[in-house]
Amino acid sequence: MPADLVPQVLAGNRRALARLLSHVERGEAEAALKALYPHTGRAWVIGVTGSPGSGKSSLVNALTQHYRANGETVAIVAVDPTSPFSGGAILGDRIRMRDLSGDAGVFIRSMATRGSLGGLARTTRDMVRVIDAAGFDRILIETVGAGQSEVEVARVAYTTLVVEAPGMGDDIQAIKAGILEIADVLVVNKADRIGANQTARALKTMLELGHPAARVYHHGQYMTVEAAPAPVAEWIPEVVMTVATERKGIAELAAAIEAHRQHRLRDAGPFDPQALRAELFERAREALFQQWLQTLSPDTIETLIQRMHQRELDPQTAVQQLLAPPSAQEHGHARP
Numbered sequence: 208m209p210a211d212l213v214p215q216v217l218a219g220n221r222r223a224l225a226r227l228l229s230h231v232e233r234g235e236a237e238a239a240l241k242a243l244y245p246h247t248g249r250a251w252v253i254g255v256t257g258s259p260g261s262g263k264s265s266l267v268n269a270l271t272q273h274y275r276a277n278g279e280t281v282a283i284v285a286v287d288p289t290s291p292f293s294g295g296a297i298l299g300d301r302i303r304m305r306d307l308s309g310d311a312g313v314f315i316r317s318m319a320t321r322g323s324l325g326g327l328a329r330t331t332r333d334m335v336r337v338i339d340a341a342g343f344d345r346i347l348i349e350t351v352g353a354g355q356s357e358v359e360v361a362r363v364a365y366t367t368l369v370v371e372a373p374g375m376g377d378d379i380q381a382i383k384a385g386i387l388e389i390a391d392v393l394v395v396n397k398a399d400r401i402g403a404n405q406t407a408r409a410l411k412t413m414l415e416l417g418h419p420a421a422r423v424y425h426h427g428q429y430m431t432v433e434a435a436p437a438p439v440a441e442w443i444p445e446v447v448m449t450v451a452t453e454r455k456g457i458a459e460l461a462a463a464i465e466a467h468r469q470h471r472l473r474d475a476g477p478f479d480p481q482a483l484r485a486e487l488f489e490r491a492r493e494a495l496f497q498q499w500l501q502t503l504s505p506d507t508i509e510t511l512i513q514r515m516h517q518r519e520l521d522p523q524t525a526v527q528q529l530l531a532p533p534s535a536q537e538h539g540h541a542r543p
């Protein structure tokens with residue numbers, strides 16, 4: 208029983224932690240998650256996302272060593288890309304992470320993006336809570352910032368780093384819409400390469416466009432002011448340059464993360480009500496859907512799909528028929 212592992216996980220047993228995380232991945236740890244929840248909220252969760260090959264794993268490695276040197280414990284969750292072509296990258300990560308293995312203060316876990324029940328973000332959030340309850344000070348989540356699901360995973364983190372490298376100009380254009388808006392700290396890694404300063408400047412420009420100076424109504428017209436007095440100042444993402452492989456800029460990066468942490472703790476804290484509301488609704492939506500699905504016979508669904516396929520029925524009407532109470536459905540069938 209997964210719940211039997213709870214006392215061992217709380218006591219810091221690594222084997223129990225690894226086993227419980229496997230249960231979480233299979234969606235079989237409801238009772239354990241319930242028991243662990245009161246013990247969560249201590250770790251600081253840092254998301255690391257960005258273009259493939261930008262240096263995320265190298266940064267995770269360097270940051271981990273930085274935190275370890277400060278006496279903090281670190282857990283790393285690597286969300287493996289779904290693409291079969293990324294197999295080598297995962298192996299590469301393992302090799303890069305090798306200098307961390309053997310350290311009892313570091314826990315590394317890979318997570319398959321396929322087959323996670325109830326969605327990747329939810330599984331990641333549950334896994335993070337288990338690791339948090341196990342007593343780790345920092346939890347680093349690495350994802351490749353490609354699709355919507357990766358953005359959702361990044362949102363699980365309290366501080367999100369978006370990693371870029373010089374010479375990825377087109378990439379920046381491609382990711383700026385979705386990814387830049389989730390960035391709390393922008394990292395220009397591979398700062399040893401030419402073009403790093405341009406990349407940093409380009410990102411700063413994009414950030415300024417994304418955070419326009421506030422406009423106020425003054426003397427009958429709108430005016431733009433440098434900084435609007437606000438009850439809680441808005442966080443403006445910092446841009447930090449690093450050379451992960453030489454551990455340059457890592458202390459600055461850790462300082463930027465810490466500044467964001469302080470900002471967020473001043474504001475609402477890691478478990479801010481807005482995020483909890485979103486999680487509650489998301490879980491309720493999923494639970495209601497599953498509950499409703501169980502009341503339907505597979506035949507009913509297949510019949511509707513067939514009729515949609517034959518263009519007899521449009522999808523929205525099909526949904527209405529599914530949602531109608533059984534008596535009304537019969538009535539509907541009776542109609543010509």
Ligand SMILES: Nc1nc2c(ncn2[C@@H]2O[C@H](COP(=O)(O)OP(=O)(O)OP(=O)(O)O)[C@@H](O)[C@H]2O)c(=O)[nH]1
Nearest residue numbers: 259260261262263264265296396397449450451452
């Ligand atoms: N020159 C230079 N190379 C770096 C730096 N950081 C990482 N690299 C190299 O860039 C390559 C990719 O680094 P990773 O850390 O695996 O990048 P990643 O973003 O985790 O890659 P994926 O997980 O495959 O998306 C490796 O060969 C690293 O050694 C850096 O600061 N400077």
Ligand SMILES: [Mg+2]
Nearest residue numbers: 263264300349
């Ligand atoms: Mg990687």
